[in-house]
Amino acid sequence: MNNTVILSNGVKMPHLGLGTYPMKGEELTNAVLNAYHSGYRLIDTADNYYNEKDLGESLKVLYGKTAARREEMFLVSKVSDELYEPGTIGGGLNKGKFFWKSSPVMQCPDAVRQVVDMKINQSLHNLKTDYLDLYLMHWPYPDFFEEIWHEMERIYREGKVRAIGVCNCRERHFRKLGKSCSVFPMVNQFETSPINTKTSLIDYCSSHNVKVMVYSPLMSLRRKEMSDYQTYVSVLAEKYNRNAAQINLRFDVQRGLIPIPKSCHEERLKANMAIFDFSLTQEEMDRLYSFNVDFQTLPESKACPGL
Numbered sequence: 001m002n003n004t005v006i007l008s009n010g011v012k013m014p015h016l017g018l019g020t021y022p023m024k025g026e027e028l029t030n031a032v033l034n035a036y037h038s039g040y041r042l043i044d045t046a047d048n049y050y051n052e053k054d055l056g057e058s059l060k061v062l063y064g065k066t067a068a069r070r071e072e073m074f075l076v077s078k079v080s081d082e083l084y085e086p087g088t089i090g091g092g093l094n095k096g097k098f099f100w101k102s103s104p105v106m107q108c109p110d111a112v113r114q115v116v117d118m119k120i121n122q123s124l125h126n127l128k129t130d131y132l133d134l135y136l137m138h139w140p141y142p143d144f145f146e147e148i149w150h151e152m153e154r155i156y157r158e159g160k161v162r163a164i165g166v167c168n169c170r171e172r173h174f175r176k177l178g179k180s181c182s183v184f185p186m187v188n189q190f191e192t193s194p195i196n197t198k199t200s201l202i203d204y205c206s207s208h209n210v211k212v213m214v215y216s217p218l219m220s221l222r223r224k225e226m227s228d229y230q231t232y233v234s235v236l237a238e239k240y241n242r243n244a245a246q247i248n249l250r251f252d253v254q255r256g257l258i259p260i261p262k263s264c265h266e267e268r269l270k271a272n273m274a275i276f277d278f279s280l281t282q283e284e285m286d287r288l289y290s291f292n293v294d295f296q297t298l299p300e301s302k303a304c305p306g307l
């Protein structure tokens with residue numbers, strides 16, 4: 001299998017990437033270096049992971065110590081509704097500072113434009129780059145959903161980002177954007193796994209040329225109560241001489257999805273990338289699909305109006 005996918009605008013994106021939340025400092029730098037040596041080129045972060053600055057420093061080390069160049073990396077960040085670093089004014093309680101009608105900072109007519117500009121410029125500065133490869137809306141913020149997207153289209157046209165997309169969106173969010181957008185989202189990042197297959201959403205994305213990036217791709221393996229699923233993954237792991245994480249990640253890439261597992265361990269980083277030299281049979285894929293119980297590890301957009 002080719003280890004890249006092509007977005008609707010022709011941009012090539014790696015088929016697997018490194019998740020970085022909640023890594024920081026030296027741990028993040030080591031992960032970036034080890035990931036690069038294991039073949040990773042895509043790195044996922046977000047303004048509200050509060051590790052963009054550290055990732056920028058890690059990339060500086062990477063470019064300094066290895067032959068890596070900015071152009072071969074695929075940097076992904078996200079625009080979120082928070083302002084302060086966790087711990088400064090209650091951590092997660094700061095959600096809602098932006099992108100909500102009730103927020104004092106959103107009262108002027110071009111507030112969305114100002115916030116998106118501020119955030120992309122901050123991300124570029126932190127990551128020590130003049131462009132991102134992919135910029136995602138972190139959540140379908142209902143009060144300003146289309147306005148945020150239109151500002152993302154603008155910064156895409158300005159060349160600050162090579163591609164734009166969304167996270168945690170369902171079909172209805174795409175239908176809404178479809179009415180007013182000039183650029184349809186190229187990527188949707190959300191959680192899916194054999195116990196949460198989301199086949200109709202993935203079919204919708206595929207038929208609209210939206211690539212699916214899978215966050216928390218290994219979290220389902222922690223559901224020890226799903227013993228039939230766990231047992232079957234172990235059977236496959238033994239058959240292919242792999243581990244359970246590799247079976248789950250292989251399931252994703254065989255579906256055409258782009259998983260972004262996070263690890264701070266060199267051996268795990270290597271293993272998570274070593275999934276492109278074996279294939280599950282259709283019968284094995286079908287059996288994995290059969291464990292679906294729509295089990296969602298993270299709340300995703302459950303609180304988003306309409307779900």
Ligand SMILES: NC(=O)c1ccc[n+]([C@@H]2O[C@H](COP(=O)([O-])OP(=O)(O)OC[C@H]3O[C@@H](n4cnc5c(N)ncnc54)[C@H](OP(=O)(O)O)[C@@H]3O)[C@@H](O)[C@H]2O)c1
Pocket residue numbers: 018019020021022044045138167168189190214215216217218219243245246260261262263264265268269271272298
């Ligand atoms: N857009 C969104 O709303 C959203 C939401 C959540 C996450 N994300 C992104 O998606 C990334 C990945 O999701 P995630 O971090 O929640 O979950 P994940 O990548 O599925 O799982 C990470 C956990 O699995 C462990 N792990 C990694 N490789 C392993 C292996 N081969 N064997 C056993 N354990 C392994 C890691 O531990 P060690 O580090 O100790 O190895 C870590 O505890 C995040 O880092 C973030 O970039 C996006």
